[in-house]
Amino acid sequence: MMNCRRATRLLSEAQERKLSFKERSALKLHTLICTGCRNFEKQMHSLRRISRSFARGATDGDSSRRPGEKKTNKP
Amino acid sequence: MTIDNTAGEPVRDTATETLADETFLRELREQMHRFASVQLGDAHLAEDAVQEALMGAMKNAHSFGGRSALKSWVFAILKNKIADILRGRNRVVEASSLLREHEGESDFDELFDRRGHWYAQERPAHWADPESAVHDKHFWRIFETCLNHLPVRQARVFMMREFIELESREICEAAQISVSNLNVMLHRARLRLRECLENNWFSRGEER
Numbered sequence: 001m002m003n004c005r006r007a008t009r010l011l012s013e014a015q016e017r018k019l020s021f022k023e024r025s026a027l028k029l030h031t032l033i034c035t036g037c038r039n040f041e042k043q044m045h046s047l048r049r050i051s052r053s054f055a056r057g058a059t060d061g062d063s064s065r066r067p068g069e070k071k072t073n074k075p
Numbered sequence: 076m077t078i079d080n081t082a083g084e085p086v087r088d089t090a091t092e093t094l095a096d097e098t099f100l101r102e103l104r105e106q107m108h109r110f111a112s113v114q115l116g117d118a119h120l121a122e123d124a125v126q127e128a129l130m131g132a133m134k135n136a137h138s139f140g141g142r143s144a145l146k147s148w149v150f151a152i153l154k155n156k157i158a159d160i161l162r163g164r165n166r167v168v169e170a171s172s173l174l175r176e177h178e179g180e181s182d183f184d185e186l187f188d189r190r191g192h193w194y195a196q197e198r199p200a201h202w203a204d205p206e207s208a209v210h211d212k213h214f215w216r217i218f219e220t221c222l223n224h225l226p227v228r229q230a231r232v233f234m235m236r237e238f239i240e241l242e243s244r245e246i247c248e249a250a251q252i253s254v255s256n257l258n259v260m261l262h263r264a265r266l267r268l269r270e271c272l273e274n275n276w277f278s279r280g281e282e283r
Contacts, residue, residue, distance in 0.1 A: 003191030004191055009258070009259075012261055013258050013262070015236075015261070015265075039199040039202070040269070042202070043202060049205070050209060051238055056146070057106060058209055058210075058215075059106060059219075
C-alpha cells in the first residue's frame with residue numbers, strides 16, 4: 001500500500017509529467033481512502049493556478065477590476 | 076477567428092494613456108522588480124530585465140487597450156527576459172549553491188510518521204474558495220512571504236517551473252541538477268508552500 005509521502009511525491013510529479021497507468025492506479029487507490037492526500041491533490045492544482053496569476057502580475061489584487069475603473073488606494 | 080480587443084475593454088483607456096499614469100507605472104515597476112529579483116537573486120539583473128520589458132511596452136503601447144491587457148503583456152515580456160537570463164546562466168555552478176546542496180534534507184520527518192503517513196495535525200485540510208484568494212492583495216503578501224521562507228534553491232526551481240513555465244529538462248540544465256533531484260526539490264517546495272498558505276491564509280482562525 002502506498003504511503004502519503006510517496007503519494008504526495010507522485011502528485012507533485014504529476015505537475016511535470018504524465019504518470020504511468022500503474023502510478024495513477026496506485027494513487028487512485030490511496031486517495032480514495034486518504035482525505036489528506038485528496039486535499040493535497042486539489043491544492044496542487046490551486047497552487048498552479050495561483051502561481052500563474054502571480055506571474056501575470058495579479059498581485060495588487062485588482063485583477064477582477066474592470067479596465068478603466070479608477071483604482072482606489074485604500075490604506 | 077478574429078483577434079479583437081475583447082473583454083469589453085473601453086477604447087478610451089489606451090495603453091499609451093495608462094503608461095502616462097505615473098502612479099500606475101511606478102506600482103507596476105515595483106511589482107515587476109519584486110517579481111524579477113526574487114527569481115534572479117540579483118537586483119541589477121532584475122532592473123535590466125524590467126527596463127527592457129517596459130521599453131518594449133512603450134514602443135508597442137498603441138496596440139494594447141486597457142491596463143489589465145497591458146499588464147499581462149508586460150509580465151509576459153518580463154517572463155521571457157527572465158527565462159533567457161536563467162537559460163544563459165547554466166553551467167556556472169555557483170559556489171554558494173553548492174553549499175546549499177543539502178538544504179532541507181530532513182525529508183519531512185516533521186510531516187510524516189515512520190510509516191510515511193501524515194501526522195494528524197499536519198494533514199492537508201480543505202481549502203475554502205482558493206479562486207477568490209487571487210483577488211485579494213493581502214493574500215499576495217502572504218504568498219510572497221511564504222515564497223521567501225522556502226530554501227533558496229527550492230524557491231528558484233519552483234519559480235522556474237511555475238512562474239516562467241520552463242520544462243523539467245530546461246530547469247535541470249539551468250540549475251545543473253538531475254531530474255530526480257528536481258522532482259525532490261519541487262516536492263519539498265510544494266509541501267512547504269501549501270503548508271504555509273494553509274496555516275496563514277486558508278485556515279486562519281480555525282481550530283486544528
